[in-house]
Amino acid sequence: MREMANGALVxxxxxxxxxxxxxAVKDLTLSIAPGSMYGLLGPNGAGKTSSIRMMIGITLPxxxxxxxxxxxxxxxxxxxxxxxxxxxxLYKKMKxxxxxxxxAQLHGLDSATARTxxxxxxxxxxxxxAISKKTEELSKGMQQxxxxxxxxxxxxxxxxxxxxxxxxxxxxxxxxxxxxxELKRAGRAILFSTHRMDQVEKLCDSIxxxxxxxxxxSGTMREVKSRYERNHVVIDFEGDASFLEHASIAEAKNYGGxxxxxxxxxxxxxxxxxxxxxxxxxxKFDWIExxxxxxxxxxxxxxxxx
Amino acid sequence: xxxALLIARREYLARVLSKAFLLTTLLLPLFMGMIMGGSILAAxxxxxxxxxxxxxxDTTLANAVKMELVRKDPKRAVDVLVPANEANRxxxxxxxxxxxxxxxxxxxARRDEPIPEATYTSRSAADFxxxxxxxxxxxxxxxxxEIAKKxxxxxxxxxxLKSSDVKTMQVREGKVFPTDPAKGxxxxxxxxxxxYFSVVFYGMNVARSVVEEKTxxxxxxxxxxAKPESLMAxxxxxxxxxxxxxxxxxxxxxxxxxxFAMTARAGMSGEMKSFSFSSFGVAPLQLLFFLLFFVLGFLxxxxxxxxxxxxxxxxxxxxxxxxxxxxxLVIGLVMMRYILSNPxxxxxxxxxxxxxxxxxxxxxxxxxxxxxxxxxxxSVGLMLLAIWGAIWVASRIYRVGIxxxxxRPTLPEMLRWMRYS
Numbered sequence: 175m176r177e178m179a180n181g182a183l184v185x186x187x188x189x190x191x192x193x194x195x196x197x198a199v200k201d202l203t204l205s206i207a208p209g210s211m212y213g214l215l216g217p218n219g220a221g222k223t224s225s226i227r228m229m230i231g232i233t234l235p236x237x238x239x240x241x242x243x244x245x246x247x248x249x250x251x252x253x254x255x256x257x258x259x260x261x262x263x264l265y266k267k268m269k270x271x272x273x274x275x276x277x278a279q280l281h282g283l284d285s286a287t288a289r290t291x292x293x294x295x296x297x298x299x300x301x302x303x304a305i306s307k308k309t310e311e312l313s314k315g316m317q318q319x320x321x322x323x324x325x326x327x328x329x330x331x332x333x334x335x336x337x338x339x340x341x342x343x344x345x346x347x348x349x350x351x352x353x354x355x356e357l358k359r360a361g362r363a364i365l366f367s368t369h370r371m372d373q374v375e376k377l378c379d380s381i382x383x384x385x386x387x388x389x390x391x392s393g394t395m396r397e398v399k400s401r402y403e404r405n406h407v408v409i410d411f412e413g414d415a416s417f418l419e420h421a422s423i424a425e426a427k428n429y430g431g432x433x434x435x436x437x438x439x440x441x442x443x444x445x446x447x448x449x450x451x452x453x454x455x456x457x458k459f460d461w462i463e464x465x466x467x468x469x470x471x472x473x474x475x476x477x478x479x480x
Numbered sequence: 481x482x483x484a485l486l487i488a489r490r491e492y493l494a495r496v497l498s499k500a501f502l503l504t505t506l507l508l509p510l511f512m513g514m515i516m517g518g519s520i521l522a523a524x525x526x527x528x529x530x531x532x533x534x535x536x537x538d539t540t541l542a543n544a545v546k547m548e549l550v551r552k553d554p555k556r557a558v559d560v561l562v563p564a565n566e567a568n569r570x571x572x573x574x575x576x577x578x579x580x581x582x583x584x585x586x587x588x589a590r591r592d593e594p595i596p597e598a599t600y601t602s603r604s605a606a607d608f609x610x611x612x613x614x615x616x617x618x619x620x621x622x623x624x625x626e627i628a629k630k631x632x633x634x635x636x637x638x639x640x641l642k643s644s645d646v647k648t649m650q651v652r653e654g655k656v657f658p659t660d661p662a663k664g665x666x667x668x669x670x671x672x673x674x675x676y677f678s679v680v681f682y683g684m685n686v687a688r689s690v691v692e693e694k695t696x697x698x699x700x701x702x703x704x705x706a707k708p709e710s711l712m713a714x715x716x717x718x719x720x721x722x723x724x725x726x727x728x729x730x731x732x733x734x735x736x737x738x739x740f741a742m743t744a745r746a747g748m749s750g751e752m753k754s755f756s757f758s759s760f761g762v763a764p765l766q767l768l769f770f771l772l773f774f775v776l777g778f779l780x781x782x783x784x785x786x787x788x789x790x791x792x793x794x795x796x797x798x799x800x801x802x803x804x805x806x807x808x809l810v811i812g813l814v815m816m817r818y819i820l821s822n823p824x825x826x827x828x829x830x831x832x833x834x835x836x837x838x839x840x841x842x843x844x845x846x847x848x849x850x851x852x853x854x855x856x857x858x859s860v861g862l863m864l865l866a867i868w869g870a871i872w873v874a875s876r877i878y879r880v881g882i883x884x885x886x887x888r889p890t891l892p893e894m895l896r897w898m899r900y901s
Contacts, residue, residue: 232703232883249707257704263697268494279486280705324701 182207182244183332183363184229189238191224198224200387201238206363206380208331211354213378214367215466217474221387222367223260226336229365230257242332253282256330260337260367262321266310270296273309274324281328288327295323299349315346322350326357333357335366339373351377371467381466385474402469406462407435407443413454420449484710484717487702491689491718496725505726509733512670531557531580533572535564536587540628541596544621545587552613576603585614594626595619650849668820668847671770674730675843676809678774682723683781684802686715690789690882691798699882708879712786712871720778727774731767769846776860777839779867781806787874790881812840823848833859835866 185205191198199221206212214222227233229240231247240247243254265273271292278288296305299319304312309320318341325333333354339347354364355377368374374381381398383391391398410432418426418433422441427434437443443461450456464472495501532549536542539562546558561568564586572584583602590597598618620641627637649656693699702711784805789798812819812831819828823845832842832855842859845851 227883230704232700252705255704257701259697259700259704261697261700263693263699263701265490265494265698266696267498268490276486276490277701277705280483280702321701 183242184334184365185241186225186229187239187241189225189228189235189240191228191233191235197387199228199235199384202382202384202387202389204382204389204392205241206332206365208363209358209361210363210379211358211377212363212365213374213381214365214384215369215371215374215381215470216367216384217369220384222384223336224387225384226257226334226365226367230255230334253328254331256325256328256333258321258325258333258335258338260340262318264309264317264321267308269306269308270312270320271305274320274327277324278327281330283328291327292323295327298353299323315342318342319346319350322353326353331362333362333364335364337368338366339368339370347373371465371470375466383470383473390473391469398469399463399466402464402472403439404443404461404463405437405439405441406464407437407446408458408460408462409433409435409450409456410458411450411454411456415454417446417450417453420446422446481710483706484714487706487711487714488717488721491715492721492725495685495719495722501722501726505729509730509737512734513737530582531559533559533561533575533581533584534587535561535568535572535584536589536596537563538587538589538596539563540625541587541589541621544625545585545618548617548621548624549614552617573601576601579603585618587618595622665820667766668844669816671766671847672813672816672840672844674727675770675774675777676813676840678723678727679777679781679809679839680802680806682719682778683785683806684798685785686719686782687785687789687798687802687805688795689715689719690786690878691792691795694790694793694882695795703882708882709875711882712783712875712878715786716779716782716871719782720775723774723778724771727771766847769843772860773839773843776863776867777809780835780839780863780870781809783867783870783874787870787877787881790874790878808834808836809840812837812844815841816844819844820848823851829855833862835859835863838863 182205186202189202190200202221202225204212214225216222224233228235229242230252231240231249242248242251245251268276271289274292275285275288278291279285283291293302293305296302299322301316301319304316304320309317312320322338325335338354339350342350351373354366358364375395378395380394381392382389393401412431415428415433418428418435422437422443422445423435424438424441425436435446437446447456447459450459534542534545534549536545539560542560542562546560549556549558561572561584569586572581572586575581576583583600586599586601588597596618598614600614623641624637627640628634632640647658649658651657693702699711706714785802788801788805792798792801815827815831818825819831819841822828828841828845829851831837832845832851834841838859842851842856846856
């Protein structure tokens with residue numbers, strides 16, 4: 175598998191974990207390469223957080239192994255990791271700047287460097303006003319940005335974020351997404367978990383879809399999508415609609431000038447396009463690849479029925 | 481180690497720079513001072529301007545009682561009513577009811593005894609201090625009258641009525657020193673209360689702050705860099721140092737207050753000699769023991785607090801159970817009088833060697849009498865062993881507990897946590 179290529183910053187190899195009677199993670203294998211963004215997908219309670227906790231040694235797997243920076247996991251490696259947990263935690267009564275410096279010091283930074291970087295990041299994320307305030311005085315979104323900064327202050331090579339965009343307004347979500355994309359271009363490896371498919375679709379190079387503790391789908395975005403055929407077409411047209419009876423079409427909805435079409439399996443949309451241009455004036459012909467959301471529902475839905 | 485120190489520093493600063501710390505540091509000595517000042521003031525005012533009537537058939541006795549009462553408290557107004565009959569009594573009752581009088585003393589001489597039958601009637605149901613003072617005055621007056629009847633002169637009567645002064649001495653390391661039991665008890669009392677409150681306050685403070693970090697989910701962030709052991713060690717160190725800082729400030733401000741009180745006392749009447757801050761009766765060595773037993777008690781109870789805090793999910797639960805946790809310390813407080821007067825009794829020795837009770841009981845024993853060195857060393861040794869055990873157990877509960885939310889774990893579950901690593 176391409177994923178298992180050398181140079182991975184973190185790799186799980188057939189990792190399992192159970193709590194009391196409940197299996198949280200089962201035989202999970204994944205790895206993340208430098209300069210890539212990895213999406214960990216799954217419905218609530220699928221095992222995303224459990225997997226992440228094992229990745230950074232908060233809990234230990236019952237079986238399987240964790241490799242970080244190409245060595246068996248050790249706490250020393252954590253100095254080069256930035257972790258944003260799903261449940262945000264900040265000291266309520268502490269000033270933002272003190273908090274950021276404290277967290278950076280725990281990651282091995284000296285306080286002067288931490289201070290300089292904290293100011294720079296707060297400027298970048300447009301929260302300079304908050305820097306000398308106490309956390310409890312800030313809005314939820316601002317606190318989230320501060321936590322985000324504290325994850326990145328020590329310039330980690332591996333960034334692991336559990337639901338980083340949840341609860342953020344669209345403007346701020348985009349602001350943070352841009353930061354992550356920039357870090358990715360700078361060669362960092364980023365893993366984040368989410369149940370929002372659109373974000374993964376836009377940002378990630380590779381994904382792993384977890385359902386009930388097991389990986390049901392994983393690989394690069396292209397690989398995953400190519401496993402699911404493009405069989406939907408949307409056409410905007412004017413004129414004769416009889417091309418909608420073409421042999422390649424399994425099902426078509428005609429809204430008068432706008433048609434949504436599902437093709438037979440293995441059918442080539444190209445033939446349909448030829449037929450359509452012969453009959454009508456075509457404004458738009460869109461051969462849609464399945465959205466991740468559809469794949470998600472198809473995969474998980476299939477499992478749920480089983 | 482660096483992590484633990486960073487965490488300790490944060491915990492220390494978070495406490496020492498808080499408003500609550502400033503307030504308690506300032507208010508406690510102030511509060512103590514107010515209690516001292518208040519009790520001195522109350523002693524001065526007590527029974528001060530009372531207006532009493534002594535009614536009797538016996539003029540000599542009534543006058544003797546009046547003399548005793550006035551001698552005890554010159555501000556008291558005492559009238560004598562002789563001879564007294566039932567009509568007078570009704571009039572007296574009316575006057576007391578009309579607040580013209582504070583009370584009257586009805587004396588009936590007994591045939592074959594020198595001490596008369598006495599009834600004190602006043603508006604307050606339990607004027608305990610007046611009643612106590614009256615009893616002494618009546619006894620003394622009756623004796624004085626009786627002695628005079630036997631034909632002895634005034635000088636001789638006075639010398640017979642003089643009460644004995646018991647001087648107290650203490651043997652320490654083979655030498656005899658004068659002591660003041662009131663001073664000793666008072667000093668021990670103040671110090672033990674301070675010790676108790678500091679150990680309980682700072683020990684349970686650890687439990688509370690663990691729960692707080694648990695509910696605010698800070699642990700999850702901290703655990704991504706620091707080991708649970710470092711987190712716990714840092715917390716104990718930081719909170720303990722804050723406790724020592726506060727105690728240090730109190731001891732310094734206490735000494736200053738004592739100096740102040742001594743200077744103030746110089747200008748006051750000699751009456752309250754036994755009732756001032758300067759009679760603290762705490763030797764410097766005792767201060768060292770105080771700090772030692774604070775540190776030992778704090779480490780023991782805060783380790784338990786840390787484990788306990790990690791196993792619950794709300795501050796209410798901490799409050800509910802903290803009393804149970806610190807109950808061994810309360811045993812020491814309840815038995816304070818017994819231990820102070822019987823410092824070498826088997827029960828005192830036994831309790832002082834039982835680690836959960838050691839800080840309070842051993843300190844009390846030290847305040848009363850120098851216990852044998854081996855007992856002191858043994859108690860400290862056992863205490864250190866108990867602290868090690870408490871930290872061992874607590875850190876295991878802590879490690880698993882801080883990531884567990886929801887229902888409180890059962891005991892079997894906690895035992896299972898011990899085996900996780």
